[in-house]
Amino acid sequence: MAFNEAELIKIRRELHQIPEIGMQEFMTSEKLLKIIKRLPQKYLEIKVWKTAIVVHVLGKKATKTIGYRTDIDGLPVTEETGLPFSSKRPGYMHACGHDIHMTVALGILSHFADEQPECNLTFLFQPSEEILSGGKQVYENGVLDEWMPDEIYAFHDNPQLPAGAIGCRMGTLFAGTCEIHATFIGKSGHAAYPHMANDMVVAGAQFVNQIQTIVSRNIDPIQSGVITLGHFNAGTTGNIIAGKCQIDGTIRALTQKNNLFIQKRVQQIAKGIEDSFDCEVKLILQQGGYYPVENNKKTTAYFIDYMQHNQDVNFIETAPAMTGEDFGFLLSKIPGTMFWLGVDSPYSLHSEHLAPKEDAIMKGVNAMVGYLKKRQKDIFAAEY
Numbered sequence: 001m002a003f004n005e006a007e008l009i010k011i012r013r014e015l016h017q018i019p020e021i022g023m024q025e026f027m028t029s030e031k032l033l034k035i036i037k038r039l040p041q042k043y044l045e046i047k048v049w050k051t052a053i054v055v056h057v058l059g060k061k062a063t064k065t066i067g068y069r070t071d072i073d074g075l076p077v078t079e080e081t082g083l084p085f086s087s088k089r090p091g092y093m094h095a096c097g098h099d100i101h102m103t104v105a106l107g108i109l110s111h112f113a114d115e116q117p118e119c120n121l122t123f124l125f126q127p128s129e130e131i132l133s134g135g136k137q138v139y140e141n142g143v144l145d146e147w148m149p150d151e152i153y154a155f156h157d158n159p160q161l162p163a164g165a166i167g168c169r170m171g172t173l174f175a176g177t178c179e180i181h182a183t184f185i186g187k188s189g190h191a192a193y194p195h196m197a198n199d200m201v202v203a204g205a206q207f208v209n210q211i212q213t214i215v216s217r218n219i220d221p222i223q224s225g226v227i228t229l230g231h232f233n234a235g236t237t238g239n240i241i242a243g244k245c246q247i248d249g250t251i252r253a254l255t256q257k258n259n260l261f262i263q264k265r266v267q268q269i270a271k272g273i274e275d276s277f278d279c280e281v282k283l284i285l286q287q288g289g290y291y292p293v294e295n296n297k298k299t300t301a302y303f304i305d306y307m308q309h310n311q312d313v314n315f316i317e318t319a320p321a322m323t324g325e326d327f328g329f330l331l332s333k334i335p336g337t338m339f340w341l342g343v344d345s346p347y348s349l350h351s352e353h354l355a356p357k358e359d360a361i362m363k364g365v366n367a368m369v370g371y372l373k374k375r376q377k378d379i380f381a382a383e384y
């Protein structure tokens with residue numbers, strides 16, 4: 001029997017209590033595996049790679065494979081929701097809702113473990129979406145190879161949409177991102193003798209200010225980009241000149257062209273700081289697999305049409321968002337569609353207060369089971 005709503009909510013709460021960060025999702029992966037092994041195994045084959053799990057469901061007419069991906073990692077956030085099933089791991093939380101993502105995936109899988117699908121289905125329980133591009137790692141290590149999907153789907157939960165609503169759009173859904181890690185190395189010294197030191201607070205502050213001219217002065221205003229430098233650390237106390245400064249941040253752009261252009265400007269500015277402050281700047285720009293999430297024309301038109309015409313689905317056409325997702329990498333290799341699932345919360349993703357509404361879970365499962373059934377039938381009909 002497919003999991004019912006009460007069973008899924010129980011699973012979600014158990015997963016919520018054991019958040020683990022990217023590539024360290026050991027308890028999560030073990031728990032998922034236990035749940036998957038409770039399902040009828042007749043059509044299933046399971047493969048484990050590090051903390052990733054791939055489940056292949058053998059279809060009746062196994063010529064095509066549809067993929068479905070969920071991420072499984074949590075964040076280094078101290079939960080402050082006050083929920084009775086709050087994180088049991090201090091300092092870690094499912095603050096991006098991946099516990100909801102995993103639960104919906106299990107709900108869909110449980111349906112097709114019970115009722116054999118027409119096409120093959122490949123379910124990917126993917127580690128490390130927030131850091132280290134888990135999707136890229138899985139793909140490049142050949143983990144999907146033997147069950148490679150012909151098309152693939154995934155969602156991200158969205159606190160700003162009503163619980164259970166499906167949001168999507170043709171074209172780009174999310175930005176491509178790139179992490180910035182900049183270390184400024186000068187010379188520390190006494191506050192009274194600046195001429196004998198090389199002050200990295202001043203160099204770092206110049207870097208921050210100059211970076212903020214990239215989007216405002218170099219990007220076409222009709223397009224968009226964001227550079228947020230969320231971490232600045234320098235010095236120890238007020239009367240010592242800091243010889244070192246560490247700045248970390250992230251670039252976001254809706255096209256890969258603009259992302260690469262911003263990366264180039266960050267490099268130029270870092271070089272300029274090095275020259276003008278006579279210091280060393282170690283700059284690391286890390287994009288990994290965080291490409292813009294570009295929805296495939298064909299699968300997305302089909303997806304939107306199905307959701308719009310399904311009376312049980314509250315479909316909302318959404319604008320592009322500056323959030324990032326390493327599903328962008330998988331979509332650069334496999335045609336497919338990413339969408340939002342509304343979870344209705346006044347708090348944003350990554351907030352320590354985020355408490356997604358659980359009635360989104362069953363609505364998400366039903367929408368996707370319905371979609372996958374229809375899609376399989378139509379793929380099969382088109383083939384024969």
Ligand SMILES: CC(=O)N[C@@H](CCC[C@H](N)C(=O)O)C(=O)O
Nearest residue numbers: 130131177178179250323324325
């Ligand atoms: C949905 C979401 O919040 N995704 C993350 C992805 C992180 C990308 C990477 N670590 C970076 O910061 O560039 C996001 O922050 O948008």
